[in-house]
């Protein structure tokens with residue numbers, strides 16, 4: 001991946017807000033990739049979780065948000081418990097989702113109107129609540 | 138032994154057989170799980186960003202309600218409820234500002250209802266999963282005194298999923314990488330324990346509701362792995378796991394080709410069966426993959442009473 005980086009874009013506004021919302025420092029991550037290796041949804045992600053952390057840190061927000069990563073994340077906390085640096089990466093991904101939703105940067109909100117009838121009829125309620133809350137702020 | 142019980146909405150709606158078999162098991166063990174009066178939804182997911190006070194308030198309300206009942210403990214079956222309630226206790230205990238704001242809000246709320254409000258600090262009510270109650274109050278070794286039907290070497294793979302285990306430092310439920318609580322339970326009931334590498338892998342959780350194809354892969358890996366290690370059935374603690382592994386098995390066959398059906402049971406259904414709860418009360422008929430042929434082949438249930 002080719003990135004254009006300048007001193008202005010590193011740890012920019014978006015990255016700072018992610019840090020504040022998640023309570024995590026992005027630079028604590030040393031890019032070992034343990035989180036991504038352990039992620040059960042990694043196979044379905046266009047960009048891996050640890051790469052999202054670096055992209056946001058480097059100010060490459062568009063690239064980070066274009067990927068399906070944050071929407072594929074199941075908040076299963078496997079990444080967080082695998083991180084040797086103690087980074088709560090599940091919180092970082094949630095903070096990014098939160099900012100994206102708050103600024104309405106996403107077109108495909110998922111709510112009861114979008115869910116197939118079969119899911120609404122059969123899925124357990126914690127699943128429905130979980131997925132709808134993931135798409136709301 | 139009487140302990141307040143928080144069912145959560147799934148238990149009274151779509152996982153009635155989990156609820157019924159759990160309550161029946163408790164009763165057979167001499168534990169009275171008493172439904173918390175006026176309980177409200179816990180919100181299902183713990184908010185992971187730091188400024189979402191509303192997301193913390195609904196689970197906190199449940200804990201405050203428990204305390205009003207003069208109770209110091211609250212038992213759950215649903216791992217989502219367990220995770221959310223327990224993490225909120227941790228957050229309240231460790232974050233004074235959140236604690237202040239949430240208490241201010243709830244005080245208002247409860248006083249309007251006519252109750253006297255006492256500040257809640259995150260330490261007054263201990264959240265327990267029913268499995269912990271069995272392990273710590275009854276003891277797996279003592280279960281034999283209660284067992285009516287030995288489970289005759291039924292090969293059970295215990296699938297733990299995520300919400301009971303992670304994050305370990307907040308939940309402190311069992312070893313995150315290699316949990317054993319369900320295996321110990323089933324060993325005590327006379328099952329053959331099938332250890333398999335996918336027991337703590339996420340099944341796809343609620344991603345199955347909006348990206349079914351992706352989640353299907355995660356769920357299928359779990360079933361295949363249990364099959365390879367020789368399991369007759371997979372035991373679960375979570376109704377979302379049950380949905381992904383049981384209800385979605387038909388879709389797996391369509392996508393990945395036919396495999397032998399893998400029955401998915403709540404741990405409480407097998408426990409109830411062992412404790413002599415009548416099979417009609419265990420809800421074995423409520424599964425997408427019918428577990429009855431398997432249980433009949435082990436002569437654990439009889440065919441007539443279907």
Ligand code: SF4
Nearest residue numbers: 029030032033035083
């Ligand atoms: S495991 Fe931790 S340190 Fe390693 S890449 Fe992931 S977040 Fe960074």
Ligand code: SF4
Nearest residue numbers: 039073074076077079
């Ligand atoms: S929380 Fe999200 S990113 Fe982390 S392991 Fe689970 S699915 Fe992957």
Ligand code: SF4
Nearest residue numbers: 126145146147179181
């Ligand atoms: S977590 Fe679920 S099952 Fe538990 S109360 Fe809340 S929404 Fe309901």
Ligand code: SF4
Nearest residue numbers: 298299340375377378
């Ligand atoms: S659905 Fe299963 S894998 Fe997912 S949270 Fe429940 S326990 Fe975890």
